[in-house]
Structure formats: C-alpha cells, structure tokens
Amino acid sequence: MLAKVVSCSVIGLEGTAVEVEVDIYSNALPSIVLVGLPDAAVKESTERVRAALVNSGLTYPRGRVTVNLAPADLRKVGPVYDLPIAVGLLAASDQVPLDRLENALFIGELSLDGSLRHIDGVLPMAHMAQQSGIQTVYLPEVDAPEAALIAGIDVIPVPSMSALVSHLRDFDPIPPFEHDQILDDVHEAVYTVDFADIKGQEHVKRALEVAAAGAHNALLTGPPGAGKTLMARSLPSILPKLVLSEALDITRIYSVTGMLPGDTPLINHRPFRAPHHTISHAGLVGGGRLPRPGEISLAHRGVLFLDELPEFGPRNLETLRQPLEDKVVTISRAQGSMSFPANFMLVGAMNPCPCGWFGDSQHECSCSMATVTRYQKRLSGPLLDRIDIHVEVPRVDFEKLSDRHRGETSRTIRERIEAARDIQRRRFAALTDGRVVTTNADMGPGEIREFCPVDEAGHSLLRAAMRQLHMSARAYHRTLKLARTIADLAGVDRIETAHLAEAIQYRPRWQA
Numbered sequence: 421m422l423a424k425v426v427s428c429s430v431i432g433l434e435g436t437a438v439e440v441e442v443d444i445y446s447n448a449l450p451s452i453v454l455v456g457l458p459d460a461a462v463k464e465s466t467e468r469v470r471a472a473l474v475n476s477g478l479t480y481p482r483g484r485v486t487v488n489l490a491p492a493d494l495r496k497v498g499p500v501y502d503l504p505i506a507v508g509l510l511a512a513s514d515q516v517p518l519d520r521l522e523n524a525l526f527i528g529e530l531s532l533d534g535s536l537r538h539i540d541g542v543l544p545m546a547h548m549a550q551q552s553g554i555q556t557v558y559l560p561e562v563d564a565p566e567a568a569l570i571a572g573i574d575v576i577p578v579p580s581m582s583a584l585v586s587h588l589r590d591f592d593p594i595p596p597f598e599h600d601q602i603l604d605d606v607h608e609a610v611y612t613v614d615f616a617d618i619k620g621q622e623h624v625k626r627a628l629e630v631a632a633a634g635a636h637n638a639l640l641t642g643p644p645g646a647g648k649t650l651m652a653r654s655l656p657s658i659l660p661k662l663v664l665s666e667a668l669d670i671t672r673i674y675s676v677t678g679m680l681p682g683d684t685p686l687i688n689h690r691p692f693r694a695p696h697h698t699i700s701h702a703g704l705v706g707g708g709r710l711p712r713p714g715e716i717s718l719a720h721r722g723v724l725f726l727d728e729l730p731e732f733g734p735r736n737l738e739t740l741r742q743p744l745e746d747k748v749v750t751i752s753r754a755q756g757s758m759s760f761p762a763n764f765m766l767v768g769a770m771n772p773c774p775c776g777w778f779g780d781s782q783h784e785c786s787c788s789m790a791t792v793t794r795y796q797k798r799l800s801g802p803l804l805d806r807i808d809i810h811v812e813v814p815r816v817d818f819e820k821l822s823d824r825h826r827g828e829t830s831r832t833i834r835e836r837i838e839a840a841r842d843i844q845r846r847r848f849a850a851l852t853d854g855r856v857v858t859t860n861a862d863m864g865p866g867e868i869r870e871f872c873p874v875d876e877a878g879h880s881l882l883r884a885a886m887r888q889l890h891m892s893a894r895a896y897h898r899t900l901k902l903a904r905t906i907a908d909l910a911g912v913d914r915i916e917t918a919h920l921a922e923a924i925q926y927r928p929r930w931q932a
C-alpha cells in the first residue's frame with residue numbers, strides 16, 4: 421500500500437514542500453530503501469523510526485519498504501523527515517487512517533523511545549504551510565510556540581508517536597496550540613552597562629545616539645583604555661524596540677541556524693553580534709556547502725560590532741562592502757545563488773596606530789609616520805566611505821572619571837531614539853513601491869530627494885564640505901541621510917544648517 425505525507429525542507433531561509441511517499445510490498449523479504457537524494461542524517465532516519473515505532477507499542481510493517489523523498493533533485497538534510505516517514509509507514513500499514521494525512525504537514529525528529537525532539541527552521545516551514553494552504557502542522561511539542569507565530573494554521577504539538585497515533589485515530593485528540601499565548605509584546609534587551617556609568621565622552625555618546633536613531637554605521641578611534649569597547653558594548657541599552665515584522669525576520673534567521681533560545685520562540689530585541697577578528701570568511705558573511713547565514717545576517721536589524729577593526733583582515737573587510745550597500749548578502753554556489761538579509765548597523769572600534777597612542781595628549785606614540793599610515797590604510801577608502809560617523813575617543817581624565825555624578829541614563833537616551841524612529845516609520849509608511857524602508861539609513865536616492873531637502877545656506881555648506889573633505893557622491897548622500905536623523909532627533913521637519921554641520925563633522929578627516 422502507498423501513503424503520501426507532506427513534509428518540508430529549508431533552503432536558505434525558505435521552506436519548500438517535500439513529499440514523502442512510503443510504499444510497502446508485504447510479500448517480500450524485510451528491507452527498507454530510501455531514495456530521493458537523502459544525506460547521511462536522513463538515511464539514519466530509518467533506524468530511528470524503527471526503534472521509535474517498536475518502543476511505542478506500534479507495529480513496524482513487514483515486507484519491503486520503499487521511501488521516496490520528492491522532488492528528487494532537492495537535497496534533503498537533517499532529521500526532520502523522521503516523523504513523516506514514521507507516519508507514512510503507519511498509514512501504509514493501516515495503523516492510522518490515510519485521509520488524516522491530507523492537508524497536513526509533518527515535521528520532527530524522533531528519539532528511540534518514540535518522543536519528539538526539537539528541529540531547526542520551524543518558522544520558515546510553518547510559513548511554507550500557510551503559504552501553500554496547508555491547514556494543520558504536526559511537530560514536536562517544544563517547537564509549537566515558534567510555529568504558532570504564523571497565523572492561520574492549526575499547530576498540533578506532538579509529544580510522542582503513541583500520542584500522535586491516538587490523535588489520528590480520534591481516540592484522544594491533541595488540542596491545537598493557542599496562538600495568542602506568545603505574541604504578547606516585543607520586549608527590551610537586558611544589558612549590563614548603562615550609559616549613565618560612562619564618564620565624560622559626551623560627544624561619543626551623542627554620536628552613538630545619532631547612529632542608533634537612524635541605524636548609521638560608526639567607527640570609534642582612540643588610545644587604549646579610553647572606553648571604546650565599553651561604549652560600543654553598551655549600545656544594546658539604547659537600541660530602539662523591534663516591531664513585529666522585524667522580529668519575525670530576525671527569528672527566521674535564528675531558527676534556520678538553530679540559534680533560537682529554547683525559552684523564547686520570538687527574538688524580541690535587536691541582535692548585537694560581536695565576532696572575534698579570527699572569524700572565518702564564511703562565519704562572517706555566510707557560506708558553506710549548503711549556505712548558512714553568517715554574523716552579518718545574525719546582526720540583521722541590529723548591530724555588528726567589530727572590535728579592533730583593522731585586525732579583521734582585508735578579505736573579510738572588503739566582503740562587507742556589498743552588504744553594507746545592498747543590505748543583503750548574496751552567496752553564489754554551483755547550484756545557484758542564495759540571498760540572506762543583512763541590514764545591520766556596523767560599529768567598529770580601533771586604535772589609531774599599532775602602539776595605540778598616536779594623537780594622545782600625554783602618552784608618546786612610538787610608531788613611525790609610515791607605520792601609522794600603513795595601519796590606517798588597512799581600512800580601504802571604499803569601506804571608510806560607507807561609515808557615516810567617525811568619532812575620536814580621547815582618554816578620560818581623572819577628574820571626569822572620579823566624578824560621582826551620574827550622566828543621562830540609557831532609558832532617557834532610548835526614549836529620544838524611539839521618538840526619532842517613530843518619525844522615520846511614519847515618514848516611510850506611505851511608500852508604495854514595495855521597498856522596505858524603516859530607517860533613514862535605508863533610504864535610496866529617491867527617498868533622499870523627497871525627504872532631505874536643504875535650503876540655500878545648507879547648499880553652500882555642503883558644497884564647501886564636498887570640496888574640503890573630498891567627499892564622494894556616496895558620502896554626499898550619506899551626509900544628507902545623517903542630517904535627516906539629526907533633525908529627527910531634534911523633532912524638526914526641515915533639515916537646518918546646524919544639522920548638516922553636525923553630520924559633516926562626523927565624516928572622516930583623513931580620507932584621500
């Protein structure tokens with residue numbers, strides 16, 4: 421007898437339906453073959469399924485079993501097919517009614533005792549079900565909250581094979597998971613350092629506030645111990661809350677990479693990723709035989725912090741150029757190319773020279789001028805051009821450091837940033853061309869023309885700056901976007917000369 425079960429495979433960040441066909445020919449010696457481009461983990465599935473069925477008190481069918489995973493040209497990976505294969509075997513041997521398999525999706529790994537285990541990529545799979553009109557999704561109990569983020573499908577949390585069989589035979593139905601149990605709110609991040617505990621450095625705090633308000637890239641340069649790492653690491657405390665659509669986009673990436681924390685089905689705060697400079701190329705931008713998202717995608721809608729920026733090496737740094745501009749990363753493979761979202765805010769920190777003290781007021785720099793230049797040249801012009809905010813972080817003096825007075829708290833700063841983001845969201849909500857623009861940094865040339873008009877005085881300021889700082893066309897546009905954010909923080913509709921002046925002074929001085 422033949423049974424067909426719908427299951428799912430995840431390619432990149434998208435789910436694709438996989439049909440699991442199970443055929444049993446009982447007048448033959450017992451055997452099982454698995455066809456349809458399965459990988460090693462899928463082949464092992466047959467052993468897990470056999471043990472799980474027997475240990476659940478069910479009958480493993482006699483005869484020759486053929487399992488076909490279709491379409492055949494799609495590579496099948498991982499243990500998600502355990503459950504559909506098991507259900508197919510039961511249906512093909514009359515242990516559960518065939519018609520219960522219609523309009524349903526089955527995904528899950530089996531353990532030898534017949535219970536179900538967590539699988540990666542549940543969110544895109546549930547999304548696939550919704551998109552193709554599948555009504556019911558059967559999956560491991562632990563993964564139900566994640567699938568329930570998708571509206572309009574019945575999510576059946578399956579604790580074990582025996583419970584599933586009772587359900588499918590209508591003996592003891594499993595109630596669907598309640599959707600509204602989890603979509604309560606998008607929370608704020610937990611953080612360790614508050615801006616109030618950072619002494620002095622008012623202009624650096626201001627620069628980070630502007631950066632966070634419009635999702636602009638920033639680079640902190642200064643001597644050792646000035647607080648660059650400390651301040652960058654306290655950024656999560658002022659990042660604006662996520663909106664639900666952003667949270668779902670991020671969750672999808674974490675779901676596929678198997679990085680969703682067990683207790684939260686939905687990523688509810690902006691990611692802050694701080695990879696070490698020894699990270700591999702594939703680890704940073706994504707890659708692998710079956711491409712997986714890298715750090716830049718894990719930082720989607722959040723912050724990618726690269727401490728000691730020049731140490732990342734030219735190859736890694738240069739590959740950031742395309743995603744910094746396009747906000748997606750495209751990975752090419754022989755089978756075709758794949759894109760992952762990578763709309764992140766780049767924050768870098770570095771010393772101005774190898775010894776660290778170049779330009780310091782008290783400590784003498786031991787590097788030769790040529791060494792300093794070579795060090796700074798490790799960051800190419802095109803990369804620096806994409807960084808809107810360049811800030812120098814000088815040493816803090818004793819008086820400031822020992823001052824017991826607390827500065828502004830992160831909460832106060834974040835409230836201003838939230839207000840500025842609200843203005844941006846309202847501004848771009850009316851866009852009709854289908855582009856997703858939520859921050860000023862996302863603006864393209866069209867939006868810049870529409871939303872960043874400057875008056876005559878502003879024009880002459882920009883003209884002078886372009887000449888003196890040798891600004892590129894990109895730098896010109898980026899300066900306008902930055903000025904837009906500064907005006908938004910001030911709650912002002914028109915970009916004024918003061919906003920432009922602040923934006924211009926964040927441009928790098930030492931650009932060729």
Ligand SMILES: Nc1ncnc2c1ncn2[C@@H]1O[C@H](COP(=O)(O)OP(=O)(O)OP(=O)(O)O)[C@@H](O)[C@H]1O
Nearest residue numbers: 617618619621643644645646647648649650651816
């Ligand atoms: N402005 C500040 N207010 C309070 N503490 C500070 C400040 N700056 C530095 N510190 C203290 O100094 C420590 C070292 O700072 P941090 O690691 O951020 O320096 P850095 O600029 O990253 O140096 P390096 O160039 O060596 O990486 C912090 O952990 C903190 O204890």
Ligand SMILES: [Mg+2]
Nearest residue numbers: 648649727769
């Ligand atoms: Mg540091």
